[in-house]
Amino acid sequence: MSLNPHLVKESFAVIEPVADKAAAYFYGRLFAENPHLRGMFPPAMDVQRDRLFRALTRIVWSVDSPGGLSAFLGQLGRDHRKYGVVAEHYTAIGNALLATVRRFAAEVWDTETEAAWVTAYTAAANIMIESAEADSGVSPAWWLAEVVDHERRTPDIAVITLRTDRDLPYLPGQYVTVQTARWPRVWRTFSIANAPRGDRVIRLHVRAVPGGWVSTSLVEHTRIGDTVMLGPAVGTMTPADSARDILCVAGGTGLAPIKAIVEHVIGSGRRPGIHLLYGARRARDLYDLADLIRMQSSFPWLRVVPVVSDQPDYDGVRGRVTEVMERFHSWAGHDAYICGPAAMVDDAVRRLRRSGMPAAHIHRDVAHGES
Ligand SMILES: NC(=O)C1=CN([C@@H]2O[C@H](COP(=O)(O)OP(=O)(O)OC[C@H]3O[C@@H](n4cnc5c(N)ncnc54)[C@H](OP(=O)(O)O)[C@@H]3O)[C@@H](O)[C@H]2O)C=CC1
Numbered sequence: 001m002s003l004n005p006h007l008v009k010e011s012f013a014v015i016e017p018v019a020d021k022a023a024a025y026f027y028g029r030l031f032a033e034n035p036h037l038r039g040m041f042p043p044a045m046d047v048q049r050d051r052l053f054r055a056l057t058r059i060v061w062s063v064d065s066p067g068g069l070s071a072f073l074g075q076l077g078r079d080h081r082k083y084g085v086v087a088e089h090y091t092a093i094g095n096a097l098l099a100t101v102r103r104f105a106a107e108v109w110d111t112e113t114e115a116a117w118v119t120a121y122t123a124a125a126n127i128m129i130e131s132a133e134a135d136s137g138v139s140p141a142w143w144l145a146e147v148v149d150h151e152r153r154t155p156d157i158a159v160i161t162l163r164t165d166r167d168l169p170y171l172p173g174q175y176v177t178v179q180t181a182r183w184p185r186v187w188r189t190f191s192i193a194n195a196p197r198g199d200r201v202i203r204l205h206v207r208a209v210p211g212g213w214v215s216t217s218l219v220e221h222t223r224i225g226d227t228v229m230l231g232p233a234v235g236t237m238t239p240a241d242s243a244r245d246i247l248c249v250a251g252g253t254g255l256a257p258i259k260a261i262v263e264h265v266i267g268s269g270r271r272p273g274i275h276l277l278y279g280a281r282r283a284r285d286l287y288d289l290a291d292l293i294r295m296q297s298s299f300p301w302l303r304v305v306p307v308v309s310d311q312p313d314y315d316g317v318r319g320r321v322t323e324v325m326e327r328f329h330s331w332a333g334h335d336a337y338i339c340g341p342a343a344m345v346d347d348a349v350r351r352l353r354r355s356g357m358p359a360a361h362i363h364r365d366v367a368h369g370e371s
Helices: 005-033 035-040 046-061 066-083 089-104 111-136 213-220 252-267 289-298 321-328 342-354
Strands: 143-154 157-164 175-180 188-191 201-207 227-230 245-251 274-280 302-308 334-339 362-364
Touching: 005 035, 005 046, 005 089, 005 111, 046 066, 066 111, 089 111, 157 213, 157 227, 175 213, 188 201, 188 213, 188 252, 201 213, 201 252, 245 252, 245 321, 245 342, 252 274, 252 289, 252 334, 274 289, 274 321, 289 302, 302 321, 321 342, 334 342, 342 362
Parallel strands: 245 274, 245 334, 274 302, 334 362
Antiparallel strands: 143 157, 143 227, 157 201, 175 188, 175 227
16 A cells, blocks of 8 residues: 555644644543553653644654654654553554544545555554664663762752763764653653763753653752663754854753753864854853853853843843844854754744755754753
8 A cells, every 4th residue: 555645644734723632532542442551651641642743743744755754753663662662552552543533534534544544654653663673672772870960050950960871872962851750751851961971971951840840850859869761862953064163042951952062063173163142031040151161261262152131230242142143243154053942943043044044054953851
């Protein structure tokens, strides 16, 4: 049976406006038919439901561009090993998914659409299963990490240093999922804030988000000597192989992956000019400035520019970091790395594109952490 992306997309478009209801129905159906699977998921399913739809949306809209899609599915399959997902579970999930799309896309549903979904799901599940199986021969499903340092830099931001039990391979700019002992089965993503050094040390920048289970647990209730679990490193905002100068734009704790990339470039022996525009609401939120200034004094090609958006008496550069970026300099000929609140990242990308920077030179990370 051949893939029919058009039918899959058309029926999915009918479901997107009622995504919340469809996701709730999907999980209700999955657990009613397979009660033993409930224990694999966290007690509160709200974040999980969002995550399902985000992944599904990405898969459906790239179903006709197989290269990128199969890389994403392969990564998803490997990452799902930490939940204990095995090949048999894909049948249960496929049945619940099909029942969900059949019900919520009833107005466009017919036998051809059903066949298109079965073909697409089978192909996707096979990629995930195969990549998980291949990975199980070479890599653990998750890592244990001990907290070796915990610095509360502001009332709600901590810089946490972990040492993993085994080598956790990653590239600068990538992120990991974290589970704390306090909240079993609840995983949240955080970027690794240091370049790999071969000593199994990983640093995270965490802001305790109101109501955020994992972030609050990490900032307020985690102590040196505690252990957390980490999933494999993922993410595509990694250093480009290029000779261009570099613009980095970081908002809040979005600094984490940017710092790893800057550390990597400095350690690589290259000498590009690097501008790091680091935005925060108030001066006291520039939680890592002292460290960045130290990096700047040992690497004269780095220029760190703190930008404060919400403190009229701040004695330095004031404004939104993206506006400052635009009026600061012409960035033609640079590579740009951008991370922070989603709206900030979108705004920075829009401004850089408008100034003529090619999309291929812009490296961004989608918002994650706990928000
Ligand atoms: N911890 C981690 O490992 C990682 C975190 N992230 C993400 O980074 C974000 C960091 O959040 P947080 O530390 O709370 O940051 P803040 O909400 O404190 O924002 C930081 C700065 O970004 C500015 N900003 C916000 N929106 C815009 C916009 N639309 N245009 C221009 N500037 C803007 C803010 O200005 P203003 O005063 O105008 O709001 C502020 O100066 C989160 O979304 C998190 O998910 C991403 C990757 C890794």
